[in-house]
Amino acid sequence: MPRRNKPLPGAIAAWVAGACLANHCKMRQIPLFTNFMSALFSPYTLHGPDAALVLPNRIVVAPMCQYAAIEGQANDWHLMHWGNLLNSGAAMFTIEATAVVPEGRITPACLGLWDEATEVALRTHLHRARKLAPEVAVCIQLAHAGRKASSAVPWAGGQLLDSAQGGWSILGPSALPQLPTEPPPQAMDRAALDRVCDAFVLAAQRAHAMGVDAIEIHSAHGYLLHEFLSPIANQRVDAYGGSLENRMRFPLEVFAAVRKAYGGALGLRLSASDWVEGGWDGAQSIEFARQLQALDCSFIHVSSGGVSPQQKIALGPNYQVGFASDIRRAVGMPTVAVGLITEAQQAEAILQAGDADLVALARAFLYQPRWGWQAAAALDGQVAAHPAYWRCLPRQAQSVFGQVSIGGR
Numbered sequence: 001m002p003r004r005n006k007p008l009p010g011a012i013a014a015w016v017a018g019a020c021l022a023n024h025c026k027m028r029q030i031p032l033f034t035n036f037m038s039a040l041f042s043p044y045t046l047h048g049p050d051a052a053l054v055l056p057n058r059i060v061v062a063p064m065c066q067y068a069a070i071e072g073q074a075n076d077w078h079l080m081h082w083g084n085l086l087n088s089g090a091a092m093f094t095i096e097a098t099a100v101v102p103e104g105r106i107t108p109a110c111l112g113l114w115d116e117a118t119e120v121a122l123r124t125h126l127h128r129a130r131k132l133a134p135e136v137a138v139c140i141q142l143a144h145a146g147r148k149a150s151s152a153v154p155w156a157g158g159q160l161l162d163s164a165q166g167g168w169s170i171l172g173p174s175a176l177p178q179l180p181t182e183p184p185p186q187a188m189d190r191a192a193l194d195r196v197c198d199a200f201v202l203a204a205q206r207a208h209a210m211g212v213d214a215i216e217i218h219s220a221h222g223y224l225l226h227e228f229l230s231p232i233a234n235q236r237v238d239a240y241g242g243s244l245e246n247r248m249r250f251p252l253e254v255f256a257a258v259r260k261a262y263g264g265a266l267g268l269r270l271s272a273s274d275w276v277e278g279g280w281d282g283a284q285s286i287e288f289a290r291q292l293q294a295l296d297c298s299f300i301h302v303s304s305g306g307v308s309p310q311q312k313i314a315l316g317p318n319y320q321v322g323f324a325s326d327i328r329r330a331v332g333m334p335t336v337a338v339g340l341i342t343e344a345q346q347a348e349a350i351l352q353a354g355d356a357d358l359v360a361l362a363r364a365f366l367y368q369p370r371w372g373w374q375a376a377a378a379l380d381g382q383v384a385a386h387p388a389y390w391r392c393l394p395r396q397a398q399s400v401f402g403q404v405s406i407g408g409r
Helices: 010-022 074-088 116-131 190-209 223-231 244-259 282-294 320-331 344-352 363-367 370-378 386-390
Strands: 046-047 054-056 059-061 092-099 137-143 214-219 263-271 301-304 335-337 358-361
Touching: 046 263, 074 092, 074 116, 092 214, 137 190, 137 263, 137 370, 190 214, 190 244, 214 244, 223 244, 244 263, 244 282, 244 344, 263 282, 282 301, 282 320, 301 320, 301 386, 320 335, 344 358, 344 370, 358 363
Parallel strands: 059 092, 059 358, 092 137, 137 214, 214 263, 263 301, 301 335, 335 358
Antiparallel strands: 046 054
């Protein structure tokens, strides 16, 4: 456990001060000298109607596309990648955006969970990876890419593929392309809406059957459900377009259908702002969060952007944390903050300031796969590690794995 009865470390105090200034709060709200116990390394519980998921710390590995699947099926790249990040010290690891139908993939190399073959491949490799790591909660992000589907992998340009390049017909709420030079997607009719909603439910049932601990529905980054929310991509004139109530209707229908089929921790990834004048924004995000809360949403993972090339994002450390904070304070539901969070003290300050309940990192974990260990060393916390790694700790961080012992002769 973290040591008590000592001042808040100077680096953390600096981050807390910055967080307070950014939120226009007074320093007396977060005492700098106290019986310090790391918030980042305190437990947290995500609730579902049928089950609660207890996390030993507040660190989440955010979903990161690997573009390594074959026909949607996981393979040995995923085994290596998942095994690596299950040994990261995070309390929960999130599997990348996983398409619920083949045409919902971002690229031909994206992971899927839509039939027996994709289910068997994902289950087999996930079970193998989990055997090589301490017990860690696994979340899966279920997704449909909408009008951003049928793209080349990023290192091949990431642009829309035509049929000659292995692409396919794409769907969207309206016949509006992502880029003005692209052919438009097909506007979804009632039958298409029903097929996609049913596919989310079936994928959730498959994920639950293979022992996944939590599910996150992808409604961010310009993909299908975000497209329905945003007036930039959704210009329908039926019950699914126009007013905020109508634009929220399909994402809420999908969430409600999945919630009916799955009683565990179920959250949603949200782009809280389009970063475009007249687009989706923070106020609409708060109302959407209220509607999700009424449907027993366990958490909201707060990101931003992705629906328009006209976006103007003010990049910088913590650049999305304010959105998570606003939703948490207005709605009172658990939030996950993400976006250029790279340092342990930075993550600690976000939690100390009450801006989020959990902190997620993505690329930082690719660069430093043991980020959780390093954060524990910096904040006097503890993480679980595979016994094969117990002897690796430097002298100044011997308590990171708790009371462990190594013998030999």
